[in-house]
Amino acid sequence: MITKHSAPAAVPRRLALALAGYRGPLLLAAVLVLVAAPEGAGLGSLRVTVLSGAVVAAFLAPLALVVALILGSEVLALSPAVRRRVYRFQRPGNSVLSGCLLASAAVAFGFSVPGWDYEILTVGLAALGLIPLAWFAWQLVVTRGPAQQATAGRPGGRWRWAAVPLLIAATALLVSQGVPREVRFALARPALTSYAERALATATVDPGPTRIGGFRIKDTQLADGGVKFPITTSGLFANHGYAYFPQGPTHPDSYDHVGGHWYSWSGPDRF
Incomplete structure (x- = not known):
């Protein structure tokens, strides 16, 4: 009782x-x-x-x-x-x-x-x-x-x-x-765009690792007239990330267009 x-x-x-x-x-x-x-x-x-x-x-x-x-x-x-x-x-x-x-x-x-x-x-x-x-x-x-004993408490439903x-x-x-990648970038895109536009307007970026739009970013860079976001833990032998270029990249062959002013990129191999 x-x-x-x-x-x-x-x-x-x-x-x-x-x-x-x-x-x-x-x-x-x-x-x-x-x-x-x-x-x-x-x-x-x-x-x-x-x-x-x-x-x-x-x-x-x-x-x-x-x-x-x-x-x-x-x-x-x-x-x-x-x-x-x-x-x-x-x-x-x-x-x-x-x-x-x-x-x-x-x-x-x-x-x-x-x-x-x-x-x-x-x-x-x-x-x-x-x-x-x-x-x-x-x-x-x-x-x-x-x-x-083996059948006691057997979970119901053949759908299992x-x-x-x-x-x-x-x-x-x-x-x-490619649905997980598209969905995650779509959710993070407003925060990344806001950060990139502010970085271009002030010509400064936050030093060291940071988190933007759910992505862990390391060493954000101002490069090629835009902003590059290397994503921590992405890639096994090379850095990968996204980049924001309002006027388009100066080296288009180095980037893959994602949508709007956004591109993805892959860095050189570490080996």
Whole structure:
């Protein structure tokens, strides 16, 4: 029986139990926040460690998934007992779906800047590879018990089987059409234009890294009769960014027209 005095104390407990089922998505969200944190936030070594692990996972997870599918198909063909366990697999739950949604959003965000944001993109791709492996491994553990235990609390809705493939396909379609990049630039364009016009009028720019319109900018430059915005973390071997030229660029071959007075550019390779 819950009394008036025990009811407030039960709320944090219920919240903790509810969040326990979302440990994976919450961990992924924390990693994304860590990667997106400014470089001067004092998290350099931890950030490097996380990114190194994400790079390894991004390369190994797809390979491990392919190997698991090949070996799994062979085992299914030879073992009726294993087939019965696989038929008892639960549909992907809210934790899996929310984790895939978060990972897909990270992938789309990684493609939303010129030259791609490889840090966010690596974490998103690694998560999309690890989540199916983690779900498959968990299902093997759950289905070891009695059939009644394996089917207890089974998520409802057959649509869950198609949700993750459709989500990944939709993300791939949007990225192939350049939608994340166009949408993000459209949202940031008013702030970038205001900053560029003020910089040209005063012939000054803010020194050092700054954030404009949601983009992390490093060392804004007055060049070629306009303003260049190098985007932090964009590109792997070269700087990338946007540029504002009211009269057009003096070297048109070095820029790609985005719209209006705006252009995108790619710097020389660092190697």
